[in-house]
Amino acid sequence: MRAAVASLDEAGWRTATPAEGWDVATTVAHLLWTDEVAVLAAGSLTDEGKQAWDAVVLDAIADPTGFVDTEALRIGKEAPEALLSRWDAARPALTDALRAYPDGLKMPWFGPPMAPTSMATARYMETWAHALDVYDAIGARPEVTDRIRHVAHIGVRTRNFAYANNGLEAPGEEFRVELTAPSGATWTWGPEDASQKVTGSAYDFCQPGHPAGAP
Structure with missing residues (x-):
């Protein structure tokens, strides 16, 4: 950016x-x-x-x-x-x-x-999200690499916080997230047998406004 x-x-x-x-x-x-x-x-x-x-x-x-x-x-x-x-x-x-x-x-x-590591991830995530606004404004495209794993990770980790921030009670059951990285690798979080599951493109998952962690 x-x-x-x-x-x-x-x-x-x-x-x-x-x-x-x-x-x-x-x-x-x-x-x-x-x-x-x-x-x-x-x-x-x-x-x-x-x-x-x-x-x-x-x-x-x-x-x-x-x-x-x-x-x-x-x-x-x-x-x-x-x-x-x-x-x-x-x-x-x-x-x-x-x-x-x-x-x-x-x-x-x-x-x-x-924690300092959480702050670093949060700063990466926010820079990514606001950069997408800038790219949209100037008609450019961002370089998409596997570094967006940091953004995906914080999206998964803050799932319960997203519910609480909207005045909702987070479901108690475990959930699974399976994303395809820009490189083609598969990133996963949560137990394989979870009944609640999100799958798809990591790039799409990391778009601003995505209901992160709310399968």
Whole structure:
């Protein structure tokens, strides 16, 4: 995605995406902001770091439903060069922060605390989902590789959370997911004899809006 947006002119950056009210610049702003905030969360183990993280949390508490959009729209007004510069700095900074985070501890986040590995998977998933919006907006196609297994995995793992997030009780029975990877490999989760089963293309499963984990 980075290469796709880097070649855009100003008009390209201001192209509307399928996400209502967001253009390409807003989408990149959201991704870089979330990476930056995740770095702050990882740094919250120190007194100074905790103050910085607490300030973000207080802003979120003040506007729980609009906070994320507000930040994306605000930062998205910056020049494309500035957005790319911040994004290029945020990605390696987050990688370093996650690698340095103490083993066995979970990071604070806006929802439940997250292990560094879970945060890495979540960031990959969100980058993938928002990138698809950008590709749709500019008429391009993403490179589809087996790296989307991370996206499929979090879709399966958060099945119960998806039910809870919609005020529903998750079924108690086990379920099975069988997906065909871009390489042709088969990825599976859950017991083979489960009565509830999802099968199909991993790429299709990883599309935004898919009812992940709700067989």
